[in-house]
Amino acid sequence: MRFLLSTLVLLNFAFANELKEQIHLLALENHRPVKSYRIAREIVFQKIYLENKSNYFIEDVYCQKTFTRNIGPNNMPHHRMINIEHAWPRSQFRVPKGSKAYRIRLADLHALYPTDSRSNSIRSSHKFANLTKGDEVKGCEKARFGRVLISGELGFEPPHEIKGDIARSLFYFATRYKRNLSHDYEATLRDWHAKDPVDAFELSKHNQIKELQGNSNPFVEKPHLVESIKDF
Numbered sequence: 001m002r003f004l005l006s007t008l009v010l011l012n013f014a015f016a017n018e019l020k021e022q023i024h025l026l027a028l029e030n031h032r033p034v035k036s037y038r039i040a041r042e043i044v045f046q047k048i049y050l051e052n053k054s055n056y057f058i059e060d061v062y063c064q065k066t067f068t069r070n071i072g073p074n075n076m077p078h079h080r081m082i083n084i085e086h087a088w089p090r091s092q093f094r095v096p097k098g099s100k101a102y103r104i105r106l107a108d109l110h111a112l113y114p115t116d117s118r119s120n121s122i123r124s125s126h127k128f129a130n131l132t133k134g135d136e137v138k139g140c141e142k143a144r145f146g147r148v149l150i151s152g153e154l155g156f157e158p159p160h161e162i163k164g165d166i167a168r169s170l171f172y173f174a175t176r177y178k179r180n181l182s183h184d185y186e187a188t189l190r191d192w193h194a195k196d197p198v199d200a201f202e203l204s205k206h207n208q209i210k211e212l213q214g215n216s217n218p219f220v221e222k223p224h225l226v227e228s229i230k231d232f
């Protein structure tokens with residue numbers, strides 16, 4: 001009996017790993033990495049997040065502020081106004097800085113977001129988390145920054161509308177680059193994924209990225225795959 005149980009556990013484990021590997025291959029398929037981070041920045045500001053209603057503008061995802069200065073298909077905004085956020089912090093890529101592997105991660109559009117520069121610095125490399133009233137960031141009340149209740153760690157909470165998008169970016173990154181998410185962090189992100197499902201806005205950004213760099217984020221195209229992974 002004991003032998004049978006341990007065999008079942010092993011089989012289960014093997015199946016879970018096999019599934020994770022399949023989704024890893026799905027995320028990797030046709031990935032033609034953007035040549036440089038400079039080009040990735042241009043794509044984010046001049047294509048994917050560029051909007052036009054009589055004037056060009058970009059709305060950042062942390063503060064939901066509208067930026068118009070130096071915004072357009074041939075312009076680059078000042079990095080002190082609006083900057084690029086790496087949902088998976090670059091300080092946590094765990095590959096040698098400057099290596100090809102590092103550059104691929106740095107320019108991976110599936111994990112990049114335009115953010116107000118000040119809130120980008122505040123988030124720094126802290127984990128995303130749920131915070132309490134009173135932790136609102138000054139001048140960026142849609143986001144919160146403070147100590148997480150149980151862990152006591154510093155955390156950053158983006159607006160509700162982008163929580164699911166960020167969770168799916170992190171699930172993508174973990175799967176594409178074979179990284180783990182801690183148990184508590186994963187639980188928060190799964191909750192965000194459930195409460196902010198993929199909408200037309202997210203899907204349109206995703207499809208543009210797929211056109212540009214070839215690969216998809218499997219968790220945006222097939223959101224139920226999140227459930228099929230037991231442990232990121």
Ligand SMILES: [Ca+2]
Pocket residue numbers: 160161162163164165196197198199202
């Ligand atoms: Ca969303």
